[in-house]
Amino acid sequence: MKKYVFMASVAMLFIVSCKKDVNDTSDESELVPLSVEFDNIVGGQNLFLNTVTYTNGAGEDFNVSMFQYFISNISLRRADGTEYVVNQDSSYFLIRESDAATRFARVKVPEGDYRQLSFILGVDSLRSTMDITKRTGVLDPSGGMEDGMYWGWNSGYIFVKFEGISPSAPVDPSGQRKFRYHIGGFGGYSAPTINNIKKITIDLSASGIARPRKGRNANIHLMVDLLKIFNNSNNLSIATNPTVMFSDFSTNIANNYTAMFYHDHTEN
Amino acid sequence: MSKRFWLFSVGFIILVSCSKDIVDQFEGFRKPSHFPEPSYALNNNPITKEGFELGRKLFYEPRLSRNNTISCGSCHIQSSAFTQHGHDVSHGIDDRLGKRNSPPIMNLAWSPSFMWDGGVFDLDLQPIAPITAHEEMDESVANVLQKLKAHPDYPKLFKKAFGSEEITTARMMKALSQFMILCVSANAKYDRVKQGKEIFTADEQAGYTVFQQKCSNCHAEPLLTDFSFRNNGIAIGTNNDEGRYLVTLNPADKYKFKVPSLRNLSYTAPYMHDGRFYTLDAVIDHYRSRVQNTPNLDPSLQPGQGIAISDDEKTKLIAFLKTLDDKDFITNRLLSEQ
Structure with a gap:
């Protein structure tokens, strides 16, 4: 009995807290399209895979063979402070530089004037521990070692995968001077461990608020500067850290890459 | 009469086909009566x-x-x-x-x-x-x-x-x-004893007592593991496998591995996470005298001293461990x- 009371209270708390966040009761048919565009760049240059050499803050030359990351849990805030949280099941996106079509996260929202965009870079811990039947689409853990975004040996998603070649990287067992950054870690299931889930919040008021309307497709155009991975609060050198995966050091990279995103403009 | 015979024949056929069905019958998952509730959803x-x-x-x-x-x-x-x-x-x-x-x-x-x-x-x-x-x-x-x-x-x-x-x-x-x-x-002799269907021999019973006093702290009944992660004092492997630390990144988990179940030991040699011990003898000798003082050694083990088990107790303990073999x-x- 006690247990049920407790569960009911928890459920009520959820309902109450949900209500506060989602004060929209708009039904599905009233929603209109909105996209968030993730435009990957390197400092002042566009990102081209493999062919172009860039230089990081440590003066190391590198090119990029792979750059992909999860965007999830998108929400938007209006001027009056009310927020619309996109239906979670429709709020997971894998942005892959190798496939231009994936640069848009397409969601549906009520008509409105939105001044602030929030999302998670990575996959939230709840979804990271859900039953496998809830892991469809980009969350399907069926990818291979090369382009997959899932660690089979330590159940969890890779949030950001960034690889390339640099003369500063030591020769690896495959004979290449390759650097590999696979950043993940949702906080641990039965024991606490690193948590690299990052919530990103971007103010849209300076460069154009989003005004999604019926019959149109509003697009929030973000720039994603991967140079920030090397230089923000922590300096990262390819020579010193050519491979960073599931390790304490990965939190430095995750703290850096929260600064990758900035708002360029909005097409309404 | 012929009607009865006919009915009897039909009954017989049904019986025969039933017994065939029973042989192939799929029972699904049934929790053994002496096991706890499963953790799988x-x-x-x-x-x-x-x-x-x-x-x-x-x-x-x-x-x-x-x-x-x-x-x-x-x-x-x-x-x-x-x-x-x-x-x-x-x-x-x-x-x-x-x-x-x-x-x-x-x-x-x-x-x-x-x-x-x-x-x-x-x-x-x-x-x-x-x-x-x-x-x-x-x-x-x-x-x-x-x-x-x-x-x-x-x-x-x-x-x-x-x-x-x-x-x-x-x-x-x-x-x-x-x-x-x-x-x-769940059908080793141990299980049948637990269910009251069989009894241990004197040696097995004596070995069971040794087990309860000196092993069951980690190898908890009836699954013969408590599913915890521990450093049991084996020397650090040549590949420096850090075990549980690799998934938690907690230094207190270095060199800890999951406590394995003791069921079916006769069929599963070699032993330990890297298969370094080929016989049960070698395993028990490790616990008796070869426990190494490596980081995060389990508090239930003392370096060098290990667990006091006499030769006689060892023989009986092995007799008990054999009752965990499940031929079925x-x-x-x-x-x-x-």
Whole structure:
């Protein structure tokens, strides 16, 4: 009995807290399209895979063979402070530089004037521990070692995968001077461990608020500067850290890459 | 009279066909009476005959590996209680060697975590690890799904198990879990004693007392493990495998590995996470006198001294440990490749 009371209270708390966040009761048919565009760049240059050499803050030359990351849990805030949280099941996106079509996260929202965009870079811990039947689409853990975004040996998603070649990287067992950054870690299931889930919040008021309307497709155009991975609060050198995966050091990279995103403009 | 005879014949035929049915009858998952409630979420994966049979076929399916040579059953051999007998570390694709000993597919419904380091927290996610590991199957799940879709039998088998021919990651994993969940070892002499059906010999009983005093702290009954992670004082391996630390990054977890169950020890040599001990004798001698003082040594063990077990106690302890052998489990046709 006690247990049920407790569960009911928890459920009520959820309902109450949900209500506060989602004060929209708009039904599905009233929603209109909105996209968030993730435009990957390197400092002042566009990102081209493999062919172009860039230089990081440590003066190391590198090119990029792979750059992909999860965007999830998108929400938007209006001027009056009310927020619309996109239906979670429709709020997971894998942005892959190798496939231009994936640069848009397409969601549906009520008509409105939105001044602030929030999302998670990575996959939230709840979804990271859900039953496998809830892991469809980009969350399907069926990818291979090369382009997959899932660690089979330590159940969890890779949030950001960034690889390339640099003369500063030591020769690896495959004979290449390759650097590999696979950043993940949702906080641990039965024991606490690193948590690299990052919530990103971007103010849209300076460069154009989003005004999604019926019959149109509003697009929030973000720039994603991967140079920030090397230089923000922590300096990262390819020579010193050519491979960073599931390790304490990965939190430095995750703290850096929260600064990758900035708002360029909005097409309404 | 002839009517009676006719009825009798019909009755006889029904009896005969019934007994045949009973032999093949699929009982699903039944919790042994002396076992605790399972930790696997059975509600999320109702076990059916068709699902189990599909899972069994997938378990013995070499298409799960890159070049179709290695199945789950290659390193988890039923006659060795679903371990890879005789191999210290697992022997996978292209003769590549892993870094750890193949653990048994046994009583996994009760296991709250998987792998020697507990890196996998859901049985439904477990097969992804060996399928993608470079030194095990070296394949991607996406490729496996393609192979299964192109196979003449699998679409039909998925339909029988799940209602449509669609082959997805979730369905494949759920089917594999259904097979693994039914790999229940609960019919050793120990179990029959617990259920009041048999009694221990004097030596076995004396060994049981030694076990209760000196081993059951970690190898808790009736599953013969408490599923915790501990450093049992074996010397650090040449590959410096840091065990549980690799998944928690907590320095207090360095060199800890999951406490393995003591069931079916006669079939599962060699022992320890890297298969370094070939005999039970060597294992007990380790605990008696060779415990090393490595970081995070379990507080129940004293370096150098270990656990006091006399030669006589050792003989009796081994007699008890043999009562944990479950011949039914390693010969059950239901769990074999068909």
